[in-house]
Amino acid sequence: MPYSIKKDLCISCYACEDQCPTKAISHNEEGEFFIDPTVCVECEGFYEEPQCLAICPIDGCIVKLSEVEEV
Amino acid sequence: MSGCHSKQCGLGSDDLSFLPEDIRRKVENHPCYSQEAHHFYARMHVAVAPACNIQCNYCNRKYDCANESRPGVVSELLTPEEAAKKVLAVAMEIPQLTVVGIAGPGDPLANPERTFRTFELIKEKAPDIKLCLSTNGLVLDKYINKIKDLEIDHVTITINAVSVDTASKIYPWIFYNHRRYRDKEAAKILLEKQYEGLQACVENGILVKVNTVFVPEINGEEIPELSKKVRSMGAFLHNIMPYVEGEGTAFSKAGIRPPTPQELKEMQEKCEGNMNLMRHCRQCRADAIGLLGEDRGQEFTKDKLSKININYDPNWRKQIHEEIEKEREKLRKARELLFGETENEGPKVLVAVASKGNMLVNEHFGTAKEFLIYEVSAKGAKFIHHRKVTPYCHGSISCLEGENILEDTIAKLSDCKAIIAAKIGFEPRDVLKQRNIDCVDEFAYLSIDEALARYYKKYVLKEEVPVGTNGG
Numbered sequence: 001m002p003y004s005i006k007k008d009l010c011i012s013c014y015a016c017e018d019q020c021p022t023k024a025i026s027h028n029e030e031g032e033f034f035i036d037p038t039v040c041v042e043c044e045g046f047y048e049e050p051q052c053l054a055i056c057p058i059d060g061c062i063v064k065l066s067e068v069e070e071v
Numbered sequence: 072m073s074g075c076h077s078k079q080c081g082l083g084s085d086d087l088s089f090l091p092e093d094i095r096r097k098v099e100n101h102p103c104y105s106q107e108a109h110h111f112y113a114r115m116h117v118a119v120a121p122a123c124n125i126q127c128n129y130c131n132r133k134y135d136c137a138n139e140s141r142p143g144v145v146s147e148l149l150t151p152e153e154a155a156k157k158v159l160a161v162a163m164e165i166p167q168l169t170v171v172g173i174a175g176p177g178d179p180l181a182n183p184e185r186t187f188r189t190f191e192l193i194k195e196k197a198p199d200i201k202l203c204l205s206t207n208g209l210v211l212d213k214y215i216n217k218i219k220d221l222e223i224d225h226v227t228i229t230i231n232a233v234s235v236d237t238a239s240k241i242y243p244w245i246f247y248n249h250r251r252y253r254d255k256e257a258a259k260i261l262l263e264k265q266y267e268g269l270q271a272c273v274e275n276g277i278l279v280k281v282n283t284v285f286v287p288e289i290n291g292e293e294i295p296e297l298s299k300k301v302r303s304m305g306a307f308l309h310n311i312m313p314y315v316e317g318e319g320t321a322f323s324k325a326g327i328r329p330p331t332p333q334e335l336k337e338m339q340e341k342c343e344g345n346m347n348l349m350r351h352c353r354q355c356r357a358d359a360i361g362l363l364g365e366d367r368g369q370e371f372t373k374d375k376l377s378k379i380n381i382n383y384d385p386n387w388r389k390q391i392h393e394e395i396e397k398e399r400e401k402l403r404k405a406r407e408l409l410f411g412e413t414e415n416e417g418p419k420v421l422v423a424v425a426s427k428g429n430m431l432v433n434e435h436f437g438t439a440k441e442f443l444i445y446e447v448s449a450k451g452a453k454f455i456h457h458r459k460v461t462p463y464c465h466g467s468i469s470c471l472e473g474e475n476i477l478e479d480t481i482a483k484l485s486d487c488k489a490i491i492a493a494k495i496g497f498e499p500r501d502v503l504k505q506r507n508i509d510c511v512d513e514f515a516y517l518s519i520d521e522a523l524a525r526y527y528k529k530y531v532l533k534e535e536v537p538v539g540t541n542g543g
Binding site: 011012013014015018019031047049051054055057058 | 123124148176181182249
């Protein structure tokens with residue numbers, strides 16, 4: 001299950017986008033960041049832990065896509 | 072290093088003559104590295120580095136208010152190209168600008184591409200501007216060659232602890248080698264990397280300033296040891312800064328308090344024997360512009376920059392700097408005459424001065440946003456630190472609110488014997504007199520040193536001072 005960024009919590013710090021090994025993360029001109037669920041592999045095969053989650057400074061900002069959909 | 076340090080001599084300036092020539096040239100017009108220079112030269116930070124690789128308990132990255140001034144905060148993020156353009160525009164608008172730093176709002180080295188691209192562009196277009204970098208040190212050793220290649224001569228590392236225990240109370244986690252480390256494991260790695268980074272800079276001839284956030288309950292006991300350690304490792308300057316309470320930070324939620332001005336002064340005195348201490352830091356925002364006490368960032372927003380035509384002229388800037396140096400030299404000579412040699416030190420008094428730059432008494436009491444605090448004796452004036460206040464005069468008719476502000480200002484200056492400003496109104500004058508604080512505006516527009524010397528002789532030693540000896 002890929003990850004997703006909660007827009008209301010994101011501070012647009014670019015850290016996740018810089019770290020993503022599959023370039024699944026991008027942003028628009030308004031500084032909103034998105035994870036492309038078809039590209040995110042949760043860093044499997046690259047690193048031990050999802051890089052976006054490991055560097056994000058805001059608790060609860062990056063969550064499993066399923067958690068967003070449930071809400 | 073031998074001979075006479077400025078602070079032992081007791082002169083008001085930071086006399087840099089004891090430094091080797093190459094180092095003196097690097098710092099003499101750097102407002103952060105030279106106390107005297109900060110009266111004359113300006114700095115700017117460009118906010119190109121949003122990402123961070125550690126979490127500090129005194130930092131809340133969510134908060135950005137234009138009225139707030141502290142590290143980590145920024146209003147408008149720039150691309151490297153926008154940043155370089157902004158630097159050229161500011162350098163022509165404020166020719167006193169000598170230094171451009173990258174300090175965040177995250178950590179510059181957690182944004183290596185954006186940070187180094189920005190420095191490359193500035194170096195290419197304005198090679199006369201000094202480059203600075205301020206980092207938490209976690210990956211500093213990794214980029215040391217890049218820093219050296221770009222001739223970034225000044226690196227600031229924020230180091231807040233010596234022991235892992237203390238560090239773990241400040242840093243809940245770090246992101247290192249593609250992993251998040253927590254608690255003591257994180258603290259241990261971070262400390263090791265910070266001290267390694269410091270060593271790598273020193274070995275490569277890069278001047279290092281160490282910043283320490285002083286949080287009395289957390290690292291207060293350890294700071295004197297930290298100061299000794301970084302000095303012995305070759306840091307050029309130690310800057311002990313008060314922790315600034317920020318909304319929503321872990322420290323703020325836990326009720327951790329900032330140090331009082333007196334606690335800060337005591338801590339600086341405790342560490343002073345060890346090394347050069349920076350006392351004039353204003354803890355500026357990651358996008359601050361201007362002299363240290365001011366922030367003209369709002370004049371140079373992206374929107375306004377798009378309308379500015381820039382013709383960068385290093386020769387014109389050089390001329391302005393030469394004029395500033397002539398003025399500095401004049402003030403230096405005047406200072407030597409004023410305090411001169413004396414056996415008797417006389418009583419030491421604290422004096423608050425209102426200035427908005429150029430080392431002059433040129434600010435009114437009511438409009439001052441800060442006061443410079445000096446310790447004055449018959450041997451000289453020593454700068455202690457600045458104290459921020461809310462300006463008492465807003466130009467409004469009603470002064471009801473002003474009374475509370477005045478009380479607050481007086482409370483902050485209660486240990487001072489005198490206030491020296493370009494003008495002090497009747498109302499505050501009456502209140503200050505009742506508190507036994509001398510109100511002195513007769514030295515308006517003189518240099519700070521001359522005003523302090525004249526004040527001391529006339530009011531403390533009660534000597535007759537001839538008018539118009541110097542200072543011109």
